[in-house]
Amino acid sequence: MSLPFTRCRETVRGAGLPRVLGGCCALGAAVLAGALAGSSSFAVHAQQSRTAKDGVYAGGQATRGQAIYKGKCASCHGETLEGLQGPALAGDGFLGVWGNQPLSDLVGKVQHTMPRSEPGTITRQQATDVVAYLLQAGKFPAGTAELSGDEAALKQIMLPGPQAPASRPPAATAQTMAFPPAGNLAEVMRGILFPSANVIFDAQVVDPGAPRKKSSSSASDSLSVRFADVYPGWQLVDYAAVALAESAPLMLTPGRRCENGKPVPVGRADWIKLTQDLADAGKAAYKASQSRNQDAVIEVSNQVSESCLNCHRAFRDGRGGGAARCVPRE
Ligand code: HEC
Ligand code: HEC
CATH class of the missing domain: 1.10.760.10 (Cytochrome c-like domain)
Structure with a gap:
């Protein structure tokens, strides 16, 4: 699997979008960002005058x-x-x-x-x-x-920070190490759940095992087109299913907000249950994908879409528009 790695450099140079791929660039960027963040915060503190x-x-x-x-x-x-x-x-x-x-x-x-x-x-x-x-x-x-x-x-x-600063979470240990949210809930949905679910839904229509048309992507195509066939069909479905299952804990990250600024209701039993359903649907999709049987994936995609819809009905699509999102209807 050396392809993604060799393409990494090209990605950074060509399009300035190193986040598109994992592997070497993501790692390099993270290390670099950490170093920069450390040094710039020192500089800021030293110069802060007002x-x-x-x-x-x-x-x-x-x-x-x-x-x-x-x-x-x-x-x-x-x-x-x-x-x-x-x-x-x-x-x-x-x-x-x-x-x-x-x-x-x-x-x-x-x-x-x-x-x-x-x-x-x-x-x-x-x-x-x-x-x-x-x-x-x-x-x-x-x-x-x-x-x-x-x-x-x-x-x-x-x-200045708030008058009554939120109580600090207990110091992280290796066991409980906390990664604070990098985005709001809608961004997590659009960045991880939406594309992953679509890969699974797409497998209902296009058999992932069918031979692919030789793609003729060129340098001017978007990155998602150019890298779309790095991993073969069934593997893509596997990875999308894993992404869904693994994204469930992100629904429970303490401190994450919804787009309207309301906190994600991570402590509510019904929210946790709906999150568990998402994790289960992702795992079931993985199992179905591993069977390399399109009918099994078609069947499981109902469970996936139900897990999305049930939570959206309860916490996203209520009356009151965007301001009411993430506020449970009693
Ligand atoms: C545990 C609850 C929950 C589950 C499960 C869930 N969502 Fe969401 N979703 C939400 C909430 C709440 C919002 C609104 C987020 C906000 O406004 O910040 C949302 C927003 C979205 C959005 C953004 C909509 C917009 O306004 O642009 C997309 C896309 C989305 N979800 C896709 C999915 C998909 C696909 C799944 C299933 C694989 C899924 N969601 C599962 C709760 C959930
Ligand atoms: C169409 C709706 C809309 C309009 C109009 C709008 N905003 Fe926003 N704003 C949002 C949403 C949704 C978010 C949260 C998502 C984000 O950060 O992008 C947000 C986030 C913000 C934030 C970050 C707040 C936080 O707690 O993270 C600031 C500051 C802000 N807006 C200022 C403004 C200002 C100033 C204007 C007018 C020049 C404006 N907005 C116009 C919808 C809007």
Whole structure:
């Protein structure tokens, strides 16, 4: 199995998307990221001179930001920043996520990814003004000078953490080692469960054991097309089934939020049961795939889709739209 490894280098050089494959690049990137994170956090602490408590924005700027907020953000984050389909943008929950980080992170998040429905439509200046408004709404005092959108300047200003910091989880041991979430629940769904389930559903229509047409992928194809036939048909189904079963514990990662900022209800018995059903469906799919029998996979794909649907009915698709997601209907 040397193919994915040799292609790794090409991936990094050619498309700058090293996350597409596991193997060498993922490992290298993780090690590198760890080293960078370590060193940059030292640098930040050494240079940190101000926090958002020190009057880092001007009142007039916050007023401009408020107008932008009302026009472009309130529909998803609420008139009073309380959160609707998007998370709350004030209070301890918000500071728990964005606190103890430089304001450059928050301004960048807004500038590059918001408004979620049309990212890239607000300028750096507007993003900075909205953040000034968020500071004002969060009861941080105004000063005389405006908050500058300059990246280096914003890196020097920390947003304080929440008043009552969430109680720390007990120190991790090898047994209980905790990996904090890297994304919200919808991102885990779209990144892992959705593509994996589709491989299994696809096996209902296209026999994984049938010989493949010789693919004529070229360098201009997307990476998923170019690497689609590294692993032969039945193996793909195996791996998708494993991905589903192994993704179940990710439904229970403490501290993960849903897209609307609500915590994933990891402690609820019904949620845990639905998670267990997902794990069981993934294992059953693996068994069916190992039988290399398309009929067995067709049969098990019902169990897979039921495991998705049952949880979505209870925790995703209720009345009330995005704001009600992850909030159980009693
Ligand atoms: C169409 C709905 C929508 C609009 C409009 C929108 N957002 Fe969001 N926002 C979201 C969702 C959903 C998330 C959570 C997913 C994510 O982080 O991308 C989010 C996340 C955020 C976050 C991170 C919050 C956290 O707790 O992680 C910030 C900050 C934010 N939005 C600011 C803004 C600002 C400022 C605007 C207006 C310029 C805006 N949003 C407009 C839907 C929206
Ligand atoms: C234990 C509960 C649970 C299970 C099991 C589950 N989901 Fe989800 N899913 C959710 C919730 C809750 C959301 C909304 C997440 C959010 O808003 O952050 C969601 C969202 C999604 C989304 C994103 C929808 C969007 O708005 O773009 C996709 C795709 C998805 N799920 C696919 C699947 C598939 C495929 C399966 C089965 C293999 C599955 N899910 C199993 C609870 C579940």
